Amino acid sequence: MNNINNNVAMVTGASKGIGAAVSYMLAEENISELILVARASQEFNDLKTELKKNTKISVHCYEVDLLQQNEVNDFIANVISSFKNVDILINNAGLTIPKTIFESSLEELMSTMQVNLYTPFQLIQSLLKSGNKFQHIVNIASTAGIKGRAGWSTYSSSKAALTAFSESLREELLPLGTRVSCISPGRCATSLRRVLAPNEDQSTIMQPEDVANVIKLLLSDVGHFIDSENMVVRL
DSSP states (O other): OGGGTTOEEEEESTTSHHHHHHHHHHHTTTOSEEEEEEOSOHHHHHHHHHHHHHOOSEEEEEEOOTTOHHHHHHHHHHHHHHOSOOOEEEEOOOOOOOOOTTTOOHHHHHHHHIIIIIHHHHHHHHHHHTTOOOSEEEEEOOGGGTSOOTTOHHHHHHHHHHHHHHHHHHHHHGGGTOEEEEEEEOSBOSHHHHHHOTTOOGGGSBOHHHHHHHHHHHHSSGGGGOOOSSEEEOO
C-alpha cells in the first residue's frame, strides 16, 4: 500500500460497522494522520481510545451530527484550517429510515439525502475550493441503490444518487489526478443493516472487515488497475 504512505485520510461514519473497520485498516497502514468523523456515542469513544492506545499515527476525532448543517459547516472550516491537505476521503456515513411510500415524510427523505448525498457533496466541494488536492475519494453506496426494494425508497434513492454523483465526479476530477471509486456493498453485518433486516442472522453475511479489505485493495498500487464506475461487493 505504498501509495498512501504519509497521507492524511478522513473517514465519515467512523464509529461502527464499515466505518470502524476502515478506520482500523487505515491505522495499520503508514498514513501520517487519520481524521475520524461520527456522532457522539460510546462506540466512537471506544474507537478513539483503542486507536490512540494501539497506533502510532496521529488520530483526530470529530463529533459531528451530519444532520445539523451548522455542525457540518464548522467541521469543514476546522479541517480546512487545521490540515494542509486531505489526501484520502472515505464517505461512509449513512442513514436509513425504512418506511413505505405511504408512511415516509418529505422531511425523512431530505434527512436521508442530507447524510447520504448532500454531505459528501459538500465535503468534496468545500475542500476542493479551498485548494485541497485529493489523491483518492471512495464513496460507499449500496446495492439497494442499484435495485430498489419495497419499503426502502428513501435509502435506495439516496444511494442511487450517490452512485451517479460518483460517476460524474470520476470524470470531472480525472484531469486533476484524483481517483474516484464508488463501491456498493450488499448485505453486510452492520447496525444499519440490522434496521433494514432485523430478523437476519448477521453471522451468515458479509462482515465490515471484508468491505474494508476491498477498500484497502482500491487504495493500493494494484487498485490503479481496477477500472469500475461502481464496484459491487457482496458475499
